[in-house]
Amino acid sequence: MIMRMGWRSRGRFAATLLAWMVISPLLALGIEKPDFKPGYNFYSPQEDVQLGRESSAQVNKQLRLLNDPEVQNYLNGLGRKLVAFVPNDHPEYAWEFRIVNSAEINAFALPGGYIYVNRAVLEAAEDEAQLAGVLAHESGHVAMRHGTHIASQAVLAQGGLALLTSIFGQNDSLANQLAQLGLGLGVNSLLLKNSRTAETQADEVGAYILYQAGYDPHAMVQFFQIIAKKYPQRTLQFFSDHPTPENRIKDVDREIAQLGPPRGAKTDSPEFEGIKQYIAALAPPPSPQGTPKIEAKKQPPPPPSANLVRYNGTIFTLDYPDNWRVQRTEDNLMLYPSGGMVSGTEGETAQAYGATVSLYTPRQANWGLVDATQELIDSMHESNPQMHVLQQTGMNLGGNPALSTLLQNDSPIEGQKETDHLVTVRKGESVLTFVFVAPSGAFESYAPTFDKMVQSIGLVP
Numbered sequence: 001m002i003m004r005m006g007w008r009s010r011g012r013f014a015a016t017l018l019a020w021m022v023i024s025p026l027l028a029l030g031i032e033k034p035d036f037k038p039g040y041n042f043y044s045p046q047e048d049v050q051l052g053r054e055s056s057a058q059v060n061k062q063l064r065l066l067n068d069p070e071v072q073n074y075l076n077g078l079g080r081k082l083v084a085f086v087p088n089d090h091p092e093y094a095w096e097f098r099i100v101n102s103a104e105i106n107a108f109a110l111p112g113g114y115i116y117v118n119r120a121v122l123e124a125a126e127d128e129a130q131l132a133g134v135l136a137h138e139s140g141h142v143a144m145r146h147g148t149h150i151a152s153q154a155v156l157a158q159g160g161l162a163l164l165t166s167i168f169g170q171n172d173s174l175a176n177q178l179a180q181l182g183l184g185l186g187v188n189s190l191l192l193k194n195s196r197t198a199e200t201q202a203d204e205v206g207a208y209i210l211y212q213a214g215y216d217p218h219a220m221v222q223f224f225q226i227i228a229k230k231y232p233q234r235t236l237q238f239f240s241d242h243p244t245p246e247n248r249i250k251d252v253d254r255e256i257a258q259l260g261p262p263r264g265a266k267t268d269s270p271e272f273e274g275i276k277q278y279i280a281a282l283a284p285p286p287s288p289q290g291t292p293k294i295e296a297k298k299q300p301p302p303p304p305s306a307n308l309v310r311y312n313g314t315i316f317t318l319d320y321p322d323n324w325r326v327q328r329t330e331d332n333l334m335l336y337p338s339g340g341m342v343s344g345t346e347g348e349t350a351q352a353y354g355a356t357v358s359l360y361t362p363r364q365a366n367w368g369l370v371d372a373t374q375e376l377i378d379s380m381h382e383s384n385p386q387m388h389v390l391q392q393t394g395m396n397l398g399g400n401p402a403l404s405t406l407l408q409n410d411s412p413i414e415g416q417k418e419t420d421h422l423v424t425v426r427k428g429e430s431v432l433t434f435v436f437v438a439p440s441g442a443f444e445s446y447a448p449t450f451d452k453m454v455q456s457i458g459l460v461p
């Protein structure tokens, strides 16, 4: 199920989003640095570095690095030139650049400045500005501390800081804390799963860095577009870790206009062209060695644990199996087993197993539950064209009238159907929605867990 419920349910988050990305009015006069505001964060910049270091130790074991001094030198030089202009830089940040010897087009940044670029990015980039754009965008994720922001969201989702300090002793390592939060380290870490909001911010910071360093700031977004069109099969991972914001170009163009007259619009360098030729002459990348992500997903997740734990939200409570992960994004809460999230047909992350909770605001505040639920189903239909209703019945949720709807849809797992159990209940002017999903072939084995979860739903007055 792809939970893209349309803009109406997003309205209430617009305020937070704006607060996140306020750009100083002085900027328009070209006087001051833009005021890039990172999201909330419970970790210190030193902890970003610690986490990044532990994580990169794992990544270095999981991926094959291209340890070629010539290419490494070039990348270090370009990287250093760019990070000199990183806003909100901290002296502790490592700013280490590594090249992964892979034919997949991918790049990612771990907290604290550990940046990885696949060899294929250098091969696909048409000029130095495009490669600089990728590095600048990744530096934007580091500077805005998106990894530990995601970790902080997970902390909040699991009951907040008080709970965290009571569960984790003073000496518990950050890596252990993350494991407890279901985030993990390494190449599959949820620390890398950026939201569209975070992408927009990384774009903005990236464009700013490019501009300051004298490159054409359009190059970054141009590169994302080129690779999406030219190499759709080789960019799956990239666009799953970096979901594409709507209006990406428009947003960046608007920011560039605010930055002032161009400082130079350097696009290429002889060094870049030299390195491209040098790489072309190297042995081709080894065939992927048990690449974790896509392969691992073909295996069904482990069965749900019979032991349920409680999620205490601000407006509802819900029990879920203790071997599931909890992920809060800006507009929903996802609970799922390991391997329950997969790459959909367009490279977006989609849920194949588990539950999603979100709040839907119908067009008419005075609509009854049936009409509001129908509108919700219609809006879900937009991102899930194959979806249809199997049956609908009324039910009771702790004294509140609720609606239970069974749906069938195409599973994001290729060639499979999925069954969705949608439960809706009024909460003020909105509708609290719970979607429980599993591939149709496995739904029966998940149904007892889903039923227990539905029975556990409590509304916080």
Ligand SMILES: [Zn+2]
Binding pocket: 137, 141, 194, 199, 202, 241, 242
């Ligand atoms: Zn990104």
